[in-house]
Structures are given as structure tokens and as C-alpha cells.
Amino acid sequence: MNTAGCTDRITLTGIAVTTPHGVLDHEKREPQRFFVDVVIECDLSGAGHSDDLGATISYAEVAQDVERIMTQPPVDLIETLAEQVAASVLQRPAAEAVEVTVHKPDAPAGVRFSDIGLSGPSVTIRREQHRPVAIALGANLGDRVATLRSAVRSLDRLPGLELIAVSRLFETDPVGGPEQPDYLNAVAVGSTRLAPWTLLERLHEIEAGRGRTREIRWGARTLDLDLLQVGDPAAGTDLRFDTPELTLPHPRAAARAFVLAPWADADPAATLSVGGAAVPVHDLLDSSDRSGIRPGPDWSPL
Structure with a gap:
């Protein structure tokens, strides 16, 4: 870092x-x-x-x-x-x-x-400052593995962010939006000293450097980086925002198996704030529909 x-x-x-x-x-x-x-x-x-x-x-x-x-x-x-x-x-x-x-x-x-x-x-x-942080990664255009590996290495070099673990890759069916290729998804967890809006801006810069555009909502993309959570709900220290620019925790993370599966893989003890309660990510995954998720290719992200 x-x-x-x-x-x-x-x-x-x-x-x-x-x-x-x-x-x-x-x-x-x-x-x-x-x-x-x-x-x-x-x-x-x-x-x-x-x-x-x-x-x-x-x-x-x-x-x-x-x-x-x-x-x-x-x-x-x-x-x-x-x-x-x-x-x-x-x-x-x-x-x-x-x-x-x-x-x-x-x-x-x-x-x-x-x-x-x-x-x-x-x-x-x-x-x-040392706040726990979880970041979701996804890609379904181009060389997906190479793009995600490059994104993880950019995250690892980001001043103010220390990566602790990165999940295995999961291949997932697209959810919503137009017809498009399957995704590869992963989650990186770590610690950050950055303000949430500053970290989000850095994620957008990394996306833009890999050709990400935002023309079609839920459309195909070369790289998608989502800030899932900042802080620890189990300790009552997670940050909560609801602004046009930033919502924390991520409003759809609890219902997305393609996020929960790699998150639980990267951090088996992870919790997510749902309805004001700290719920283990593993429990949310167990109650979700995992039919569109399967193991992705092996990789060495760092």
C-alpha cells in the first residue's frame, strides 16, 4: 500500500x-x-x-x-x-x-x-483513521480476468487504502439491464483512512482508466467498482449516507448473491447492516438465490 x-x-x-x-x-x-x-x-x-x-x-x-x-x-x-x-x-x-x-x-x-x-x-x-472497507469488483467485457487483476493492483497501490484479502472469482449471470455477457465478480476487503466520498472518487478514476462508461444503467461494462460498506456494523462503527452521490451501506448488496458470495469468501466474519441490525453476510447468502452463480477461473489478484 x-x-x-x-x-x-x-x-x-x-x-x-x-x-x-x-x-x-x-x-x-x-x-x-x-x-x-x-x-x-x-x-x-x-x-x-x-x-x-x-x-x-x-x-x-x-x-x-x-x-x-x-x-x-x-x-x-x-x-x-x-x-x-x-x-x-x-x-x-x-x-x-x-x-x-x-x-x-x-x-x-x-x-x-x-x-x-x-x-x-x-x-x-x-x-x-483505520476503517474496515469492502469493495465489489465486476467485469463482463474484454479480458475480464486481466481487467479485474489490474483493478485490484490499482486498489493495492491507492494511498490511504490497505487491502487485506481478495476473494476468488465467481462467474455470474447478468441481473437486470439489456442482454449482455456473463460477469466475473470478486470482493476486496481492507482498511482505509479515506473519507467515503474520496474513496468513491478514486474508484471511479480506476474505472475510467479501464474504459468504463455510464451510458446505460446496469449495462455491460469493462469494470465496475462498488463501495459496499465503510466501517464495522458489528461494532456500531459503520458509516451511513444517503445522498445522490453516495449511499452506504450499498442499498442492494443484501439482495445480490453475486456480491454476497465473494464477500463471504474474502471475509467469512463479515456483517452487513440490514434494517439497523448487523447481519452476517454468510446468513444473507444462505437465504439468497444462488442459481446464477458458479465458480470462476483461478486467479492470483495480488
């Missing part, structure tokens, strides 16, 4: 809070000054083009969360506060990574610090 990070940043510097935290008893009773810096890595291109707050991260909300965390009942370590701030930021879908610095300029360290700036002890941590 290419681990290059996003170059866009949202920076909040010097969030000031006076509150009691520290190892010593008097530090838990007597409020002290704390300053918090937060640097959020995220893709801001969508917000820049659309002027839509939903495509970015509200720095006002982040600042309010920092203040809430810092004014909680006292803890011993500023490391604990930094971890809690980082975890709060990474709950936001657009956040790819975050760096948090907590300054404690008046800490009783037994030495004198300069009076200039934010002198004194501080802790800086950096945490990256």
Missing part, C-alpha cells in the same frame, strides 16, 4: 482551557492553564468546489469537543487528554488523520521554564 498522506489540513491552534488535571492532589483541585493544538488531515477538494460544510469538518464543533474533553473530571496525564481528543476527531467521516498537542505551561516540573510563548511540558500524538 502507498501510505502517502493527504496534503490538506485543518488547523486549530491554542485552544485555551483552565481546568484541573494532573498527577498531584493539588493539580486535581486547582485549575491550571492548558492549550491544545489540533491538525486534521482530510481531503478538502470537495468542500472547495462545492462550498458545502458537509464535505469538510466544522472547526467550531472540533473546538467545542476539545473544550468538553478538557473540562471533564480530572485525569492524571495530558497523554490521556490527547488520546481522547484524537479519538473524538477521528469519529468524523472526513478525518483521515489527526495530530494533537496538549500544552501544560504551568506544570510543577521542579525547574523554571521560559515565560516566552507556550513554554513548558507538552505532549504530541498522531493517529490515523
Whole structure:
């Protein structure tokens, strides 16, 4: 995986809070000054083009969360506060990574610090987003195996995406649309730091690079990449969207055996959110019509 990070940043510097935290008893009773810096890595291109707050991260909300965390009942370590701030930021879908610095300029360290700036002890941590992700692949035009292998290798090189497993190939009858050749289908599972809309845009770029066009709905295609799910429904961390551009989880995945069969093959423990409940993909596959699915050719995708 290419681990290059996003170059866009949202920076909040010097969030000031006076509150009691520290190892010593008097530090838990007597409020002290704390300053918090937060640097959020995220893709801001969508917000820049659309002027839509939903495509970015509200720095006002982040600042309010920092203040809430810092004014909680006292803890011993500023490391604990930094971890809690980082975890709060990474709950936001657009956040790819975050760096948090907590300054404690008046800490009783037994030495004198300069009076200039934010002198004194501080802790800086950096945490990256790691969300489970499932991506469906399909092709029914041209050299299907070569196209799918090329697509998997492009996914594996995609910055911010780490592939963990890729299913075997399944050959499937076309569902809906005009008369067309049979498909080869697979599912790749992994972990991503990318915002869902950013990942979807990257999938579309990979499709376009293999000659994908979108002229006929459910028509034949050289390559189809569908974002099935981001997050883990079993842990309650799956992301849910319902916009013209993106719907998560994929609205038809639970009823498509040609998706469920390779998904269960790639990740036997996978679950999908159906009606608000986390349902094992294996159970959905067992109750589906698999008459149009058969083993595909052997392949080595990676």
C-alpha cells in the first residue's frame, strides 16, 4: 500500500482551557492553564468546489469537543487528554488523520521554564483513521480476468487504502439491464483512512482508466467498482449516507448473491447492516438465490 498522506489540513491552534488535571492532589483541585493544538488531515477538494460544510469538518464543533474533553473530571496525564481528543476527531467521516498537542505551561516540573510563548511540558500524538472497507469488483467485457487483476493492483497501490484479502472469482449471470455477457465478480476487503466520498472518487478514476462508461444503467461494462460498506456494523462503527452521490451501506448488496458470495469468501466474519441490525453476510447468502452463480477461473489478484 502507498501510505502517502493527504496534503490538506485543518488547523486549530491554542485552544485555551483552565481546568484541573494532573498527577498531584493539588493539580486535581486547582485549575491550571492548558492549550491544545489540533491538525486534521482530510481531503478538502470537495468542500472547495462545492462550498458545502458537509464535505469538510466544522472547526467550531472540533473546538467545542476539545473544550468538553478538557473540562471533564480530572485525569492524571495530558497523554490521556490527547488520546481522547484524537479519538473524538477521528469519529468524523472526513478525518483521515489527526495530530494533537496538549500544552501544560504551568506544570510543577521542579525547574523554571521560559515565560516566552507556550513554554513548558507538552505532549504530541498522531493517529490515523483505520476503517474496515469492502469493495465489489465486476467485469463482463474484454479480458475480464486481466481487467479485474489490474483493478485490484490499482486498489493495492491507492494511498490511504490497505487491502487485506481478495476473494476468488465467481462467474455470474447478468441481473437486470439489456442482454449482455456473463460477469466475473470478486470482493476486496481492507482498511482505509479515506473519507467515503474520496474513496468513491478514486474508484471511479480506476474505472475510467479501464474504459468504463455510464451510458446505460446496469449495462455491460469493462469494470465496475462498488463501495459496499465503510466501517464495522458489528461494532456500531459503520458509516451511513444517503445522498445522490453516495449511499452506504450499498442499498442492494443484501439482495445480490453475486456480491454476497465473494464477500463471504474474502471475509467469512463479515456483517452487513440490514434494517439497523448487523447481519452476517454468510446468513444473507444462505437465504439468497444462488442459481446464477458458479465458480470462476483461478486467479492470483495480488
